[in-house]
Each structure stands twice: as C-alpha cells, then as structure tokens.
Amino acid sequence: MEQTQSIKNLIEDIDAKKIFLPEFQRDFVWEVSKTYDLFDSLIKDIFIGAIIYGIPSFDIAVREIDNRRKITKGRKRPSLEIKTVTKSEIEKINKTGGNFRLILDGQQRSTSIYRALKGTDEIWFIAKSEDEIESPSFESAKLEELLEEITGEQSSERLSIRLSDVWEIEQNDYDEDDVKEKFFFTSTYYKNYSSTAGFDFKGEFKKFRNLKKKIADLFKSEKLLSFYLLDMNLEKFVVFFERSNTRGVQLNFIDILAAKLYTGNFNLKEKIKEFEQKHQNYNLIPEIIVRAIAYRKSSPKEINRNYILTSLNAEDFKEWWDKICLSYKRTLDYLYDNHYIISQDWIPYDNMMIPLINFVNEIGGDYHFMSSKQKRFIDFWYWNSIFSLRYSGSSNERIIEDSNALTIIANDKKITYLSFFNKLTKIQTLSVEDIYSFDKKANAVYKGLLNIISYEKKGLLNWNNDAKLSLNSTLEDHHIFPKSYLNKSLTNEIDRDLIDCVANRTLVPKIQNIRISDQPPSEYLSTIQLVNPNIGRSLESHLITSELLTGEYDKEFNFFVELRASAIFDIVNKHVIVPKDSIKEEFYEEVRFEETANINVYCSYKSNKASAVFNPSTAKIFYKGDLYESPSAAANAVKIDLGAPEHTTENGWTFWKFVDESGMEKRINEFRK
Structure with missing residues (x-):
C-alpha cells in the first residue's frame, strides 16, 4: 500500500542510520541539473515516482547514502560505510521502533534530496518579484507561484535562498538576528541593492524570512514523498531487482504539437521523417527546430512550451521549418568542420545550437558570411558557455539571452549589458585540480574537456586507422589506462x-578483437600498432603522449594523469580563461545616455499593465504626469494605483521593463552603473 512521508523525515532517518542502500546498488550518478528538476517538481506538486523501501528478512551488506563532495586531486574522499546487517539485528531494531529499511528503488532521488539539504550540492531557490505573481502579496503567495527557477547559484537580481541554509536555520533554531547576519546580509541580492536609493531593507528581509518559512514547510509536508514498504524474503528481493523498471513514460511534447499543426495542413511528423531520409548522417532534434522558430516569431522573445503550443501555428512552420532545418544542418557542419565537436552525440548542450541557428540566419544563412571578428566572439561564447555550465537546469532564459547577444554580434554591434559577460566567465575549471573532479560523461564540462582537446588538435584521429573521426561516429568513452588493470x-x-x-x-x-581490460597501455597499444603503424600520431591527436607505447608509463599512472590534466588545463586556459578580458574589451560597450535621452518602459502588477518613460542617465521616471526621482518610487506609485496597500514597497530596478532593439524583454537593471 502506498504511504507518504516528509523530506524532513527522510533526512532525519538517514542521519539516524535507519535508511541504507543494498551494497550492490549502483553509485549515485545524477548530475546536479537533475536535482534542480527534482525540487522543481516537488515544489509544483508534480509526482516524482514512489520510493520503494524493503525490510529484508535475511543477512545483507549495506552502505550509507553518498554525501561525499566531488573528487579533488591529492585529497582522498572518505570511503562509504559498508557493513553487514544480520536478520536478527534487523528484527531487533524494528521491534524497538528503529524502522530499519533499505532503499530498493529511488536511490538517485533520495540521495539528491539529502545532498541538497546537507549543502553538499549547491541548490538555490530563486524567487519571483512581487510584480510577477498573481496573489495579493508575496506573503500570501504559494511557494510554487514564487518560484522563478531552481539553480546552482544565487541571483544578484532576485531574492534567493539556498535549500541547505533553510535546513540549517530550522535545525539550529536560529533567531532573527542570526538569520539576518549569517544569510540575508551575505546574499549577493542584498549586496547588489542595499546601497540603492529606495531599497526597503525591512520589506526585503520580511520576504526572505517568509520564503524561508514556506520552504521549511515544504520540507515538513507529510504527504510530499510517496513510498511503498515491502517485507521481502531473499527470493522476492532478487526477482524485484531482475524485473524492476524505474523509467516513467513521459508525454511527448512534439506529438502534441504535431497534432495541433496537422489541423493547419502542416504535417510535422512527415517533415521530421523527410529530414532524416535526406540527411541520414544527422540526428534531428525536433525541439531545437521548434524553439528556434519560436524565437524568430515572438516579441518579446519566448520559447517555452506553453508559448509554442498556444501561439505558433501551421503558417509559422510553413514559413520557417525548411529554413531552420537548413541552418540546423549547417550549424552541425560548422561545429564539426571547425572541431568544436567530435561527433553529434558528444555535443555538451544541444540547446546551444539555437543561438547559433539564429546567428547564422541573421548573417545570411551561411557561416561563410561570418567575419573573423564574429568568429572570435563565437569561440569565446561557445567554450565559456560549456565551462560555466550555462545551460544546466532551466535554459530558456539562457537561450533567449544568448540568441539576442549573437544577433547583436551578427549585426556588427556591441553588447551593452555587462551581466552577460559576468555570467559567461564563471567557469568550473580555474585550475589543474579542477580537471580531476570531472568523471561522469553526462556532465557538460566533461564533454567539453574532450571536445576542446579535439579543437586544439584540429580533430581527433581514429586509433584503428588514423583517419579523422566523423560527425556520426559511434564512440566509446575509453579508459586510457584500463580500469581492470588499474584496479x-x-x-x-x-x-x-x-x-x-x-x-x-x-x-x-x-x-x-583486441584484449584491453587488464592489459597495461603499452601492451594493448602495441597490438593496435600492428593494424595502425601510425598509432603514435593518433595518440598525440588525443593529447596522449606516444611514449605510452614504450612501456615507460605502465607503472606511472599518477604521473600520466597529472601530465595530461596539466596539458588539458593549458588548453582551457588558452581558449577560455586568457581571452576573457580582451573579448570583453572588444565586444562590450557601456551605454551612455544624454540627459534628454528617454526610453519607454512598462510594468505589470496583478495582470494589470502600466507604461512610463525612463531616463537612464538620471534614473528618473515620468509616470502619469509626475516625475519620480527613482524607479522604486515610481514602482510604488504604480502598485498603489493598481490596488496595492498604501505603504507598499518595490525594487523599481527589477519592476520596470523594456524591449530592446532585438525584441528581447529586459529589466531596467541593465542600465545601473
């Protein structure tokens, strides 16, 4: 029978050593972006699947939940506790109310929740501002309504709170002064706005405190997590793991869209099939094409599924489908021909193709029209997006912002918002030590590191015949020093x-036909050399010293890894870290306004809209015949006009918006110095 529990109960039971994993369970493998999605679902009350616990009636080896931080070179991670629990011990624990149980299904979800609340993984709740919600006030809004996104870092422009901070505050019962000093005053949001005229400290802290309470209530909600508790003998236990299938069936977004477009005489499924038959070496991702069309059509720019399903029609697809598909193919050709990707399967982020598609459409439909200056910017944007994990988690906003930036570059103009460069330069690989922490092929930085080697070496060569790897190559993620040999x-x-x-x-x-698993590198490579005498040249293209063939490195794994990690970091430094200042100097331009230069701005509150005129030079706003000395003062006036209480407060820099020359909606915060 299905039962429920709270996140709080789950964490406390793990800490109390009541919940374990069977020793043979696979390792924790989720990337942090899946944790973002998990908490997004929990907040929105979207079913995440049930956790299945088992009470074994036999002796079993168990291990603890993996709460270790990422690998750091030269520092040993603590081993996970593994112990054998006997049948009699389990019976004794549960007779005395201990509630001992094993997680049979749901390890990744349970571990993700535990790591987030313990602060092992950085998980931040980014809140909407009051003008973006329908409820009468921030305090009365439900947590789901307040959610802008779950992500891995706090926002300097929005109220943010780390989930582990909420857990720490609740566990330690901090008083209000402690919360202010330790969490609110240290936030980048407070530091960014506290010196701004009109910043309402008391009001903003009240929102912070209220948001903390709502998240704490989420943790305590008894009906949040579903679970089944199975009392299992050994035979049933084995059968369960043989037959269990945890993959859920998801509603196919493209199928829904195809059904809608079919009524307008546009056969989307037929068009997808047509592309695949015509270009058999290319894998078409329909959602990339659809979002690129949405970007071309919308103003202000929107590419989310709701906009696509409600606003795009068959005529839009008749106009844009073939053009965007051609740009999609040319983008893949460009990325491969210029060594940004080793193969299509190894693109770090598929969604990065959307800004590139919009860029190539803007310059005339072909990358041959791109100038050397524009190519320098594409190099910078591409690699920094990967190494800053820019597209992890919610990426719609990034796609729009980057499409907008690349459109500006395509028109030989300069980018005028500094935040764009600041976000791109928050990279994950600032030292050789960082290279060691990437060990999962699902991670974008992991893929990026292998791709940037290819970029530096002008393409990777096949070990079997020293030919260049092709766009549709089926590749294995190969251990250079075989795993079995090293073990x-x-x-x-x-x-x-x-x-x-x-x-x-x-x-x-x-x-x-070559035995590799337990062979030292020199032995299996020498066998390959019989087939490919130029294997040394192939190795060098992979940033692997050909001296591996001599056997000198067979017992020097640590030295080899240090040498190659250092060489990889040198490439990252050359293409990602070193160019950032010169790129910023070349492509960023601060907007300067004359005293008389005004722009049209607008805002919304409770679905009602208001317009005004803003002077970026003086930061004054002209609204309904009155001149306000600050955006916040004007924002307060608007809210009162639209039904807010008399003593309402609002951060005007995030309240007022404008549409830039490319049709992208932005906040006037872009003009703050």
Whole structure:
C-alpha cells in the first residue's frame, strides 16, 4: 500500500542510520541539473515516482547514502560505510521502533534530496518579484507561484535562498538576528541593492524570512514523498531487482504539437521523417527546430512550451521549418568542420545550437558570411558557455539571452549589458585540480574537456586507422589506462579515485578483437600498432603522449594523469580563461545616455499593465504626469494605483521593463552603473 512521508523525515532517518542502500546498488550518478528538476517538481506538486523501501528478512551488506563532495586531486574522499546487517539485528531494531529499511528503488532521488539539504550540492531557490505573481502579496503567495527557477547559484537580481541554509536555520533554531547576519546580509541580492536609493531593507528581509518559512514547510509536508514498504524474503528481493523498471513514460511534447499543426495542413511528423531520409548522417532534434522558430516569431522573445503550443501555428512552420532545418544542418557542419565537436552525440548542450541557428540566419544563412571578428566572439561564447555550465537546469532564459547577444554580434554591434559577460566567465575549471573532479560523461564540462582537446588538435584521429573521426561516429568513452588493470595494480586509494577522471579518458570507435581490460597501455597499444603503424600520431591527436607505447608509463599512472590534466588545463586556459578580458574589451560597450535621452518602459502588477518613460542617465521616471526621482518610487506609485496597500514597497530596478532593439524583454537593471 502506498504511504507518504516528509523530506524532513527522510533526512532525519538517514542521519539516524535507519535508511541504507543494498551494497550492490549502483553509485549515485545524477548530475546536479537533475536535482534542480527534482525540487522543481516537488515544489509544483508534480509526482516524482514512489520510493520503494524493503525490510529484508535475511543477512545483507549495506552502505550509507553518498554525501561525499566531488573528487579533488591529492585529497582522498572518505570511503562509504559498508557493513553487514544480520536478520536478527534487523528484527531487533524494528521491534524497538528503529524502522530499519533499505532503499530498493529511488536511490538517485533520495540521495539528491539529502545532498541538497546537507549543502553538499549547491541548490538555490530563486524567487519571483512581487510584480510577477498573481496573489495579493508575496506573503500570501504559494511557494510554487514564487518560484522563478531552481539553480546552482544565487541571483544578484532576485531574492534567493539556498535549500541547505533553510535546513540549517530550522535545525539550529536560529533567531532573527542570526538569520539576518549569517544569510540575508551575505546574499549577493542584498549586496547588489542595499546601497540603492529606495531599497526597503525591512520589506526585503520580511520576504526572505517568509520564503524561508514556506520552504521549511515544504520540507515538513507529510504527504510530499510517496513510498511503498515491502517485507521481502531473499527470493522476492532478487526477482524485484531482475524485473524492476524505474523509467516513467513521459508525454511527448512534439506529438502534441504535431497534432495541433496537422489541423493547419502542416504535417510535422512527415517533415521530421523527410529530414532524416535526406540527411541520414544527422540526428534531428525536433525541439531545437521548434524553439528556434519560436524565437524568430515572438516579441518579446519566448520559447517555452506553453508559448509554442498556444501561439505558433501551421503558417509559422510553413514559413520557417525548411529554413531552420537548413541552418540546423549547417550549424552541425560548422561545429564539426571547425572541431568544436567530435561527433553529434558528444555535443555538451544541444540547446546551444539555437543561438547559433539564429546567428547564422541573421548573417545570411551561411557561416561563410561570418567575419573573423564574429568568429572570435563565437569561440569565446561557445567554450565559456560549456565551462560555466550555462545551460544546466532551466535554459530558456539562457537561450533567449544568448540568441539576442549573437544577433547583436551578427549585426556588427556591441553588447551593452555587462551581466552577460559576468555570467559567461564563471567557469568550473580555474585550475589543474579542477580537471580531476570531472568523471561522469553526462556532465557538460566533461564533454567539453574532450571536445576542446579535439579543437586544439584540429580533430581527433581514429586509433584503428588514423583517419579523422566523423560527425556520426559511434564512440566509446575509453579508459586510457584500463580500469581492470588499474584496479589490480593500484594500492593507493587516492590514485584509485582518479581511474574514471577525464584525464584518463578519451573517445575512440570500438577497438575490435583486441584484449584491453587488464592489459597495461603499452601492451594493448602495441597490438593496435600492428593494424595502425601510425598509432603514435593518433595518440598525440588525443593529447596522449606516444611514449605510452614504450612501456615507460605502465607503472606511472599518477604521473600520466597529472601530465595530461596539466596539458588539458593549458588548453582551457588558452581558449577560455586568457581571452576573457580582451573579448570583453572588444565586444562590450557601456551605454551612455544624454540627459534628454528617454526610453519607454512598462510594468505589470496583478495582470494589470502600466507604461512610463525612463531616463537612464538620471534614473528618473515620468509616470502619469509626475516625475519620480527613482524607479522604486515610481514602482510604488504604480502598485498603489493598481490596488496595492498604501505603504507598499518595490525594487523599481527589477519592476520596470523594456524591449530592446532585438525584441528581447529586459529589466531596467541593465542600465545601473
């Protein structure tokens, strides 16, 4: 029978050593972006699937929940506790109210929740401002209504709160002064706006405190997590793991859209099939095409599914489908021909293609029309987007912002919003040490590191025949020092932690009929050399020293990994870190306004809209015949006009919006110095 529990109960039971995993369960593998989606679903009351617990009636080896931080070179991660629990111990614990149980299904979800609340992973709730919600006030709004996004860093422009901070505050019962000093005053939002005229400290802290309470209430909600509790003998336990399938069936967004467009005589499914038959070496991702069309059509720019399903029609697709598909193919060709990607399967973020598609459409439909100056910017944007994890989590806003920026560059203009450059330069690889922490191929930085090697070397060569790898190559994520060999030969636990790191990995087609698993590198590579005498040249293209063939490195795994990690970081430094200042100087321009230069601005409150005129130079706003000395003063006046209480407060810099020359909606905060 299905039962429910709270997040609070889950965390407390894990801490109390009441919940364990079977020792043989797979490792925690979720990327942090899945944790963003998980909490987004919990807040929106979207079913995330039930956790299945088991009370085994037999002796079993168990291990604790993985709450370890990412790998750091030279620092050993603590081992996960593994112990054997006997049948009699389990019976004794549960007879005395201990509630011992194993997670049979739901490990990734449970571990993600635990890591988020314990602060192992940075998970932030970014809140909407009061003008963006329908409820009468911030305080009366439900948590779902207040959610702008769940992401990995706080916002300097929106009220933000880290989930682990909420847990810490609740567990330690901090008083109001502690909360202010430790959490509110240290936030980038407070630091950004506290010195701004019109900033209402008391009002903003009240919102912060209220948001903290709503999140704490979410943690305490008894009906939030569903679970089944199974009392299992050994036979049933084995059958459960043989037959369990945790993959849920999702509603296909493209199927819904196809049904809508069909009524307007546009056969989307037929068009997809037509592309695939015509271009068999390319994998078409229909949602990329659809979102690119949405960007071309909308103003202000919108590409979310709701806009697509409600606002796009068959005529839009008749006008844009073939053009965008051609740009899609040309973008893939450009990325491959210029060595940004090794193959289509290894693009770090598929959604990054949308800004590029919009860019190439803007310059005339072909990358041959791009200037060398524009190419420098594309280089910078592409690699920095990957290494700053720019497209992890909610990416619609990033797609629009980047499409807008690339449109500006396509028209040989300069970008006037500094925040764009600031976000792009928050990269994840600032030292050689950072290279060691990337060991999962689902991670965009992991993929980016392998791709940037190819970029530096002008393409990776096949180990079997030293030909360049093709766009549609089926590649294996290969351990250079084989895993089985290292498991046998390494005695140092710190070195073992580096077996899967990206410095010991590369991408190659399947190597046929050669025993690799427990061979030292020199032996299996020498066998390959019989088939490909130029294997040394192939290795060098992968940033692997050809001296590996001599056997000198067979017992020097640690030295090899350090050498290759250092070489990889040198490439990142060259193409990502070093250029940032010169790129900013070349492509950023501060907007300067004359005293008389005004722009039209607008705002909304409770679905009602108001317009005004804003002077960026003086920061004054002219609204309904009155001149207000600050955006916040004008915002307060608007809210009162539209039914807010007399003593309402609002941050005017995020309240007022405008549409820039490319049709993108922005906040006037862009004009703050």
